[in-house]
Amino acid sequence: MDKSRFIFRSIVQSQPARHITSATSSKPPWICTACLRRTARPSxxxxxxxxxxxxxxxxxxPADNPEFQSIVDNPPQLVRANRKHNTLGLLILAAIPVTAFILGxxxxxxxxxKTDLIAKFEDRLVREPLPLPPQIDxxxxxEFDYRRVYARGKLRHDREMLIGPRLHDGEDGYLVITPLDRSEQFPGFKGNTTxxxxxxxxxxxxxxxxxxLDGLPQGEVVVQGLLREPWKKNMFTPDNVPQxxxxxxxxxxxxxxxxxxxxxxxxxxMRPDLLTSYDRMAKGVPIGRTPEVNLRNNHTQYIFTWFSLSLATTIMMWMVIKKAPGGSSRRLRQSKEW
Structure with a gap:
């Protein structure tokens, strides 16, 4: 009985001490983590x-540690990359300014x-119109393209042809092509004069x-216009179906x-006149073209475009060659001494 009472008294006396130890160890100024791993609980x-x-x-x-080293104490070393430019890419890039310069x-x-050609055609326009011979080579x-000529004969409206669609001032329509029979003007000529x-x-x-009906003149008429060279067809125009x-x-x-x-x-x-054109359109009389050269001359814009492209690509190639490959002129080598 005395022995059990002694054990109970020892347990009761040890519990407050354990409580004090756990209470005081929760907020220590410094603690050894190695000892805690062996004795303390995980929490x-x-x-x-x-x-x-x-x-x-x-x-x-961090600077309180005498062994601490900053970036200033251990600066990085700058080394050049040993990579080279892609030769095929440089050749392709070099071909662009050269090709653009040649095209310019x-x-x-x-x-x-084109300037000489337009000047030659305009010189033909200011000359007096020539009468057409019965047979033309x-x-x-x-050699007589854009030359002003005139012919006398009878329009064959029964063989009229309409080419279209053709736009004129935003409106859809057709070009009227009519054969001109000149056999009465050259009665002694046995060949074809139409x-x-x-x-x-x-x-x-x-x-x-x-x-x-007002646009179908009957009898002998005099047609004055420009002698033109046959047209050239492009690949996008469909074929004619004469039948x-x-x-x-x-x-x-x-x-x-x-x-x-x-x-x-x-x-x-015909002379360019807006009121005359409206009157002809209302009556169904064909509206003729103005006696002028209608050749486009956009080569000045093309020259500026090609030379600008050549200059821009040359600057790009110079920047690529000057800049070392790999995205930067130099590469930073990581220092493992920090």
Whole structure:
């Protein structure tokens, strides 16, 4: 009985001491984590570590450690990269300014050629109109392109052809092509004297001849216009269907064979007058073209475009060559001594 009472008294006396120890160890100024791993519980170890880190952050600076080294004490070493530029990429990049410069020089030559051609055509426009002979050599038309001529004869409206669709001031319509029979003007000539005359543009609602009786002159007429070289067809224009009366492109040789005339193309001209054009449109009379050269001359813009591209790509190539490969001129080598 005395022995059990002694054991109970020892347990009661040891409990307050254990409580005091746990209470005082929760907030120590410093604690050994190695000892806590062996004796303390996990929760007490976690709180102790957290309080230790908090104490270090509030009371100790990195520079307090005598072995601490900053970036100034151990600066990085700058070394050049040993990579090389892609040879194929440089060749392709170098070919762009060279090609653009060559195209710019070619456009300079084209500008001179186009300027001389327009000047030659304008010189032909100011001359007096020539009468057309009964027979015309198709190979000689090139030397008389844009030459003012006139012819007398009778318009064959029964063989009329409409080329279209064609736009004029934003409205849809057709070009009226009518053969001009000149056999009465040259009665002693036994050959073919008929030529093709492009009378001008009519609106789509005046395509039927019954809707434009004022535009179908009868008897002998005098046609004055420009002698033009046969047109050249591009790959996007559909083929003509003469059997169905569908003409999409003025193929002079095909049209001449269809109506039995010479492959000679005359474009009838008129003075540019807005009121006259409106009156002709209302009556169904074809609106002729103005006697001027309508060749486009955009080579100056092309010259500026190609030379600008050559200069820009040359600067780009110089910047690429000057800049070392790898994205930067130098590469920073990491220092492991920090």
């Amino acid at each position: 007490i170890l976690f709180r102790a570590q957290r309080q230790h880190r908090r104490w270090q952050s509030s009371n100790q600076q 020089c070619w456009q300079v030559q084209r500008l001179g050629w 198709p190979n000689a038309i090139k 030529i093709l005359v492009c009378r001008g543009w009519i609106s789509k609602d005046k395509a039927a001849q019954s809707a434009r 169905e009366g569908k003409w999409y492109f003025p193929d002079v040789y095909q049209m001449a064979e269809h109506v039995g005339s010479q492959p000679v193309w005359i474009e009838e001209t």
